[in-house]
Amino acid sequence: MPNSSLQSRPVRVRFAPSPTGDLHVGNIRTALFDWAYARHTGGTFIFRIEDTDTDRVTDEYIQAAIDTLKWLGLNWDEGPEVGGEFGPYLQSQRLDKYAYWAAKFLEDGFAYHCYCSADELEAVREAQRKANVAPGYNGHCRSLTSDQIAAFVADGRKPVVRMRMPDGSTTFTDLIRGEVTFDHNFVPDFVLVRADGSPLYTLAVAVDDVMMKVTHVLRGEDLLSSTPRQIRVYQAMGIPEAEFPLFAHLPFVMGQDNAKLSKRNGEVSIAWYRERGFLPEAICNYLALLGWSPGEDREDVSMKELTELFTVERVHSSPARFDMKKLEAINGDKIRALTPEEFLNRSLPFLKDAKVVTGSDEEIALLKKALPIIQERVATLAEIPAMLKFLFVSEFEVDQDSLPKISDPESKKLLQVAFDRLQSVSEWNHDSIEAVLRTALIEEMGLKPRIAFSAVRIAVTGSHISPPLFESMELLGRESSLSRIKSSI
């Protein structure tokens, strides 16, 4: 199929979700590739909402989709909130356009009214299944006489508009899969407009892609088999073949059990990852590696690098499984790469939500000193509150599961020694704290470091897992550190 003329057209890519729920991992991977392709080619990224199924799409989900894309940094050039010369970008606001084309198709003979009822259609399908033949509309209403139509109308039946698929086949070149052909024997006449007059996806998507001058359609693999239907609509609209968009069907993102990702086999909503303390750039970096790779054993890519490196040619044709462990690893890498300022800014909302801090100047000052010692210790931002809580609590208590570890006589004795000797520390900083404790507990008492410091750690931080002990004590301050040790004795 010739399409060389497209090279001269400016690239226009769209991400067109149907927000029937929170945007999920698969949607976002598609959005990311759409965005990266547009940016890589210097083209236009269009964000369009496919809300023709008004029963399932809500304003709330639409807003959530907008927020999610923004949060991820996938900025669009045309679409909701920013507008554009081919708007509106909500299909529910474009109904007149679909109605126009549906009427035109009827008039030109590309489409026809179908009066079959849902029950009748189901009966046909059932029979086809039994007879083991290709399922699909049987063409019952393709050429009704005016008498037949009159009878249906008199009967009170409301027709749908159905597209007439001609004999033959449709072949197109998928940018990822190569040449794909569908025999029209397996592409039944499909519905364009419901009996209530509302348009279906198949009509709206094709009309909009043409009207918005979309040049490249990068979308999920589940839409592959609907492509010949869209092409049929282009043809009916009278669009020259050279102006058809180019298609690229992206492989699925699968869940752990090798089924299409869903709530059953892992959390899929991006909002969930956001709350769990994942960085948007980590999510994008990880998702970019699902079905694509920059090659050369490279894995760490920034958003900017992604736009520089991304090409559809390097997109895989096989599905990828989502691996939370790898996402966590990348998230940890991205966190470690944050500047201290960024790390503070990203951590603060989580600390506030967990009620660890309120955001006062004193708290911020302490955080600026505390955050660097935990930055390499967390894989997600959500882990931070628990790690720093001991620095901010007013009513300190040792964790229940750690308490027994310092309740024995040996521990009490050790803590008493630590308490006594720590009194003499002139300058309260981690170096002198460490020096004093090493001398008293390791050298003089002959204890093993991990035993001795573990007890002090539990007494001071309340847990057997904490940031580095001496730094923690320095930040906590002499008074609190000593009183906590004292109360454990």
Next chain:
RNA sequence: GGCCCCGUCGUCUAGCGGCCUAGGACUCUGGCUUCUCAAGUCAGCUACGAGGGUUCGAAUCCCUUCGGGGCUACCA
């Protein structure tokens, strides 16, 4: 069932006829480091679904087969 897509370590991938006794990353196992947890570091485990071709030579090309997935709506 029919049509279509897909098939390299457990997972994500590199590979596009000789550079492959198949490389990297995550996970896992073991070691080092070490005040805990991490981080870092070293090593190890483990793959071309199977069977036929084509070729001097195949993970790479072709066929068959098996396996996985999608579609099969007045959903998208």
